[in-house]
Amino acid sequence: MSSYKVPGISEQKIIYPNLPVDWIVHLVKNGNVCEECGEIEMGLLPNACNAHTHGMERYNHLNFQLVLNYPKEEIMRILNTLGCMVRDGFRFEDGDLIEGIYLDCPVKLKRFNETDRSVLRVIVPDKYNRFPGENGCMVEYLIQLLETDDLYLEHLRKTTEGGLN
Numbered sequence: 001m002s003s004y005k006v007p008g009i010s011e012q013k014i015i016y017p018n019l020p021v022d023w024i025v026h027l028v029k030n031g032n033v034c035e036e037c038g039e040i041e042m043g044l045l046p047n048a049c050n051a052h053t054h055g056m057e058r059y060n061h062l063n064f065q066l067v068l069n070y071p072k073e074e075i076m077r078i079l080n081t082l083g084c085m086v087r088d089g090f091r092f093e094d095g096d097l098i099e100g101i102y103l104d105c106p107v108k109l110k111r112f113n114e115t116d117r118s119v120l121r122v123i124v125p126d127k128y129n130r131f132p133g134e135n136g137c138m139v140e141y142l143i144q145l146l147e148t149d150d151l152y153l154e155h156l157r158k159t160t161e162g163g164l165n
């Protein structure tokens with residue numbers, strides 16, 4: 001487990017000029033329309049989304065995921081910042097702390113499953129810098145410890161029904 005800092009804009013420009021963003025971000029969010037079937041996604045827990053990258057394989061690296069239902073721009077900022085760091089040579093693993101995404105607190109990476117693959121989920125601490133799992137962490141942040149499947153109401157409902165039968 002290591003600690004990293006996001007490089008400043010000026011450093012990035014000097015060392016890594018004009019490299020492409022050659023990954024994509026999938027944003028599965030309540031209210032979004034599925035490009036394939038046209039249905040409106042409403043299946044996620046309130047406060048949850050399933051945002052993740054595809055394409056980090058190109059760098060022999062795990063993809064990233066974020067499950068707090070932040071505005072789209074914020075989700076893109078966080079996931080693309082990490083994507084750029086991987087593109088530019090950083091290598092991350094489960095348990096790493098990253099400074100510089102937010103001014104006043106680090107985020108933590110934790111390994112989870114997402115549709116049959118492993119991803120590094122970005123775990124954000126609450127406003128008192130308490131990570132989920134730490135004493136007193138605000139309840140809205142605890143969903144970050146759920147398995148991806150459990151972020152979906154349908155899956156929770158089935159699991160509960162199974163338990164009652």
Ligand SMILES: [Zn+2]
Nearest residue numbers: 026052053054
């Ligand atoms: Zn996807």
